[in-house]
Amino acid sequence: MPASEEFYRIKRLPPYVFAEVNALKSKLRGEGRDIIDLGMGNPDQPTPQHIVEKLIETVQKPRTHGYSASKGIPGLRRAMAKYYGRRFGVALDPETEVVATIGSKEGFANLAQAITAPGDIILSPDPAYPIHAYGFIIAGGLIHPVPALSAEQHLSELSKAIKAAPETPKVMVLNYPSNPTAQTADLDFYKEAVSLAKKHGILIFSDLAYSEIYFDDAPPPSILQVEGAKDIAVEVNSLSKTYNMAGWRVGMAAGNERLIRALERVKSYLDYGAFTPVQVAAAAALNGPQDCVDDIRETYRSRRDVLVDSFARAGWNVPVPAASMFCWAPIPEEYRALGSVGFAKMLMERADVAVAPGLGFGKGGDGFVRIGMVENKHRIRQAARNLKKLFSGANAA
Numbered sequence: 001m002p003a004s005e006e007f008y009r010i011k012r013l014p015p016y017v018f019a020e021v022n023a024l025k026s027k028l029r030g031e032g033r034d035i036i037d038l039g040m041g042n043p044d045q046p047t048p049q050h051i052v053e054k055l056i057e058t059v060q061k062p063r064t065h066g067y068s069a070s071k072g073i074p075g076l077r078r079a080m081a082k083y084y085g086r087r088f089g090v091a092l093d094p095e096t097e098v099v100a101t102i103g104s105k106e107g108f109a110n111l112a113q114a115i116t117a118p119g120d121i122i123l124s125p126d127p128a129y130p131i132h133a134y135g136f137i138i139a140g141g142l143i144h145p146v147p148a149l150s151a152e153q154h155l156s157e158l159s160k161a162i163k164a165a166p167e168t169p170k171v172m173v174l175n176y177p178s179n180p181t182a183q184t185a186d187l188d189f190y191k192e193a194v195s196l197a198k199k200h201g202i203l204i205f206s207d208l209a210y211s212e213i214y215f216d217d218a219p220p221p222s223i224l225q226v227e228g229a230k231d232i233a234v235e236v237n238s239l240s241k242t243y244n245m246a247g248w249r250v251g252m253a254a255g256n257e258r259l260i261r262a263l264e265r266v267k268s269y270l271d272y273g274a275f276t277p278v279q280v281a282a283a284a285a286l287n288g289p290q291d292c293v294d295d296i297r298e299t300y301r302s303r304r305d306v307l308v309d310s311f312a313r314a315g316w317n318v319p320v321p322a323a324s325m326f327c328w329a330p331i332p333e334e335y336r337a338l339g340s341v342g343f344a345k346m347l348m349e350r351a352d353v354a355v356a357p358g359l360g361f362g363k364g365g366d367g368f369v370r371i372g373m374v375e376n377k378h379r380i381r382q383a384a385r386n387l388k389k390l391f392s393g394a395n396a397a
Contacts, residue, residue, distance in 0.1 A: 012137050017360035021344050025354050036383045038372045039344075039354040041179070041325060043244045045299060048292035051243060054284040058277035068273040071264045072100020072252075076279045079286040080252045087211070088222040096257045097230070099264050100282075102274050104209045104238035104251035107263065109135040110270065111205060111234060111253060114262040116141045120170040123161050123202075125154060127358060127365030129179045132207065136171070144169065147364055151176060151185040155192055162200055171203045177210040177220050180361045180370040181328040182321030184214070190223045197232055203259070204233040209251075212242040212293050214323040215301050224255055234259040241325060242293055243285045250274055250282040300325050303373040303380060310384035315391040318371065327371040328358075332391070340366050351386040 021039065029035055046052075058064055071077070077094040084090045092098050101107030108131050116122070118140035124133040126145035133143045146161050148154035158172060174193060176185035190206075197204050206223040214220050223229050234255035240246040253263055273279065304320070307327060311318045318329040331343050338346060340357035347353045356372070358365030375383070 009138055013134060017341065017357060020341060021348070021354070021357060024345055024348055028348060028352075033352055035348060035352050035354050036375055036379050036386070037354045038375060038380075038383065039356045039370075040374065041241075041372050042374055043241060043246050043325070044374050044376070045244045045296065047244045047248070048285070050288055050292075051245070051281050051285045055277050055281035058280040061277075064276040064280070066276075068276040068279060070267040070271050070273045072098070072273055073276060073279045073283075076100045076250075076283045076286075079283040080254065083286045084222070084224065084254060087219075088225050090222060090224045092224075092254055093257075097254055097260055099253045099260055099267065100273065100279060101236065101251040101253055101263075101267075102271065103240060103249040104207065104236040104253075105131050106249070107236045107251050107253040108132070108205065108207065109138070110266050111236070111259065111263050112136045112139045112141070114266040115203070115259065116170065121165050121167060123158060123165075123169050123172040125173060125175060125178070126363060127180055127361035127368070128173070128175060129207065130361065132173045132175060132205075133362070141170070145362060145364065146172075148178070148183075149181060149364065150183055151189050155189060155196075158193070158196060162196070162202070168200055169202050171205055172197055173205050173207070174223065175207040177214060177323035179207075179210065179324060180326055180356070180358070180365065180368075182324040182326050183328075184216070184220055184322045186218075187221045187225060190221060190226045190229070194223065194226045194229050194233065198228070202232070203256075204229075206233060206235040206255075208235050209238040210241060210324045211237060213297055213300055213325055215297075215304065216322050220323060230255050230257075232256060234263075239282055239285060242296070244296060245282070245285065248274075248278050248282070250278060300373050303375075303377055306377045307371065307373060307380050307384075310381050311387065314384045314388035316387060325373050327373070328368055329355075329371055330368055336367065340369055344369055347387070347390070351383075351390040353383045353386055 077098045080098050081092040081094040112135035116139035120141045122136040122141045125148035146157045236253050238251040318327045340359045344357040356370040358368035
């Protein structure tokens with residue numbers, strides 16, 4: 001094999017859209033520029049203290065320092081099952097219907113590896129969080145992007161995509177609350193999606209990582225609340241955003257026993273699970289007081305309100321998200337020709353504000369950018385002031 005030739009699976013991956021923007025951010029910061037980073041979905045708040053204390057307590061026990069369990073320690077899987085019972089009214093067997101994952105991203109990717117054969121057709125939302133497509137691409141699947149700028153559009157386009165596919169798709173991917181669009185879906189959406197999937201013999205992978213970051217009165221539902229959903233569906237979730245535990249890497253997969261068994265088997269060859277003290281602390285998070293979750297949610301709500309209001313006064317009308325830690329904003333008309341990557345680079349170079357270009361989430365996202373609510377309100381207001389200067393100068397010109 002020539003040294004210059006890419007490896008097979010690497011060749012299947014397109015250029016990483018965010019790399020260009022991240023390189024510019026690093027360059028500008030290296031020059032001493034104060035870049036207000038609203039690009040990456042990395043929580044800036046601390047993990048609640050009682051969870052940290054449980055980690056410290058457990059890590060001092062030498063017996064917890066060895067290999068852990070790839071499917072998750074029993075106590076954590078029981079806590080995850082209890083969470084589904086408490087939050088969604090869904091009964092799960094922690095032995096056969098739950099696997100603890102090293103973040104929801106790992107769980108999703110290994111599920112894709114476990115069940116995908118080369119050439120399998122996957123219906124993935126567009127725009128979408130990259131792992132929703134690339135997890136299957138790496139496994140040899142063929143992605144059929146399904147427009148998903150709203151739940152209603154997504155459902156309609158799913159039906160069209162199934163009819164247009166040369167053979168029955170293997171999996172449809174759902175993600176509500178959505179990253180990046182911040183759209184939500186109700187239980188009726190999931191009922192129709194399950195009915196559609198069952199009619200055509202399609203599996204469903206649901207990503208519910210933002211289940212607790214919502215701002216409307218009705219909490220987002222789980223697909224597993226639909227009668228019969230466990231026949232075909234598996235859902236991944238995460239503690240990353242719910243408890244500000246992004247770096248801890250703890251998530252879960254729950255649902256269909258056959259799919260969970262496949263994930264469990266693949267993981268048994270690939271990892272020994274997260275560090276046991278991390279798993280014990282994660283169980284304490286799920287079983288302990290939940291007022292910290294309410295506080296985290298309210299922090300994002302207040303940041304959302306400040307961002308939407310201050311950006312509007314700066315001249316950029318950003319739609320109000322119903323959930324997640326992101327705003328999904330159309331590029332202002334006068335900058336639309338730049339595309340999302342060009343616009344994101346311009347904001348950094350001329351306003352010291354970093355956002356994520358929508359193209360990084362699929363071709364359907366190129367007219368948008370994703371704005372993360374990951375800086376405090378003071379920094380968000382400063383970003384708005386910087387943007388106002390930029391936009392005012394453009395209008396004056």
